[in-house]
Amino acid sequence: MPRIEVGKPTPYPIVIGEGVLKEVPRSQGPSALLYDQNVEGFAQEVAEALGVPHRLGLRGGEGAKTLEVYGKVLSWLAQRGLPRNATLLVVGGGTLTDLGGFVAATYLRGISYLAFPTTTLAVVDASVGGKAGLNLPEGKNLVGAFHFPRGVYAEVGALRTLPAFTFREGLVEAFKHGFIAGDEALLEVEGLSPEHPSLAGYLARAVAVKVAITEEDPLERGKRRLLNLGHTLGHALEARTRHALPHGAAVAYGLLYAALLGRALGGEDLLPSIRRLLLWLAPPRLPPLTWEDLLPYLLRDKKKVSESLHWVVPLGLGRLEVRPLPEGLLREAFALWQGELARLALLEG
DSSP states (O other), X not given: OOEEEEOSSSOEEEEXXXXXXXXXXXXXXXXXXXXXXXXXXXXXXXXXXHTOOEEEEXXXXXXXXXXXXXXXXXXXXXXXXXXXXXXXXEEESHHHHHHXXXXXXHGGGOOEEEEEEOSHHIIIIITSSSEEEEEETTEEEEEEEEOOOSEEEEEGGGGGGSOHHHHHHHHHHHHHHHHHHTOGGXXXXXXXXXXXXXXXXXXXXXXXXXXXXXXXXTTSSSGGGGGGTTHHHHHHHXXXXXXXXXXXHHHHHHHXXXXXXXXXXXXXXXXXXXXXXXXXXXXXXXXXXXXXXXXXXXXXXXXXXXXXXXXXXXXXXXXXXXXXOOHHHHHHHHHHHHHHHHHTTOBOO
């Protein structure tokens, strides 16, 4: 069973495979479980195996990452009198691990938590690296904190309950990790399925890329910004569509745009592999959008430095830069991006 030991800034294990509950150390203090109602069966297994008395189920999705839901969870913990030595167990996809991590970071100024990601997206991205947070109506992930789990336990069996598209869209982040690390094996997503015998190894390989980067730059002041590849435009698309566009699909569209920027700056032509990704993913088509439609969301992006929006630009596999770009170049690339989407039949109308 693949196991990755994160060393810093806070040591914790990431375990991926079948039967991971056997690997979870028993808590020495009180505990509570926050879970996505879509995986209630697995959440019950976790609660029973680890002896968790308090359970709260929520509807997953971006609607869980709001100030209203956050306040509800805090009050639920307080009403049960959970003290500072309590542990919060979080079972669900990326929105639940984001919410649960932020609750743990802020309840009584910080309690321990364990993550049990149940989607491919949460396994390779959301539950790793210590980022936790909420959305605001003005944009995604504008409220948050760095709070590292005490452990991440990804049960591969839980991934078999996912709808086919949800399984695929989570692997976009693993594909992105392949671009960042220059690991071509991570770009080979087409043959993967929940039953694939090498799935746990593939997921662990993708996770290891993020772990290496976050250990070097845990608070996103340097190299960790590379993990935002495809996310600048992707987050704007999510916000503009009121999160009707799933995160993995938005990042895939953002990767296409980033590759166009890289080519315009003299980098390698990385478009063929991203076109292949989009054809395999078959994401929801985008509505007609102009640059002006997305600009308000781009200007609120949390990756701004002073007054400049910094873009992660791939110039080749494993060769990326983070820098501001002139608006003229951004608009030209946007027009080319729309042309690519039209040729791939990914635009409505």
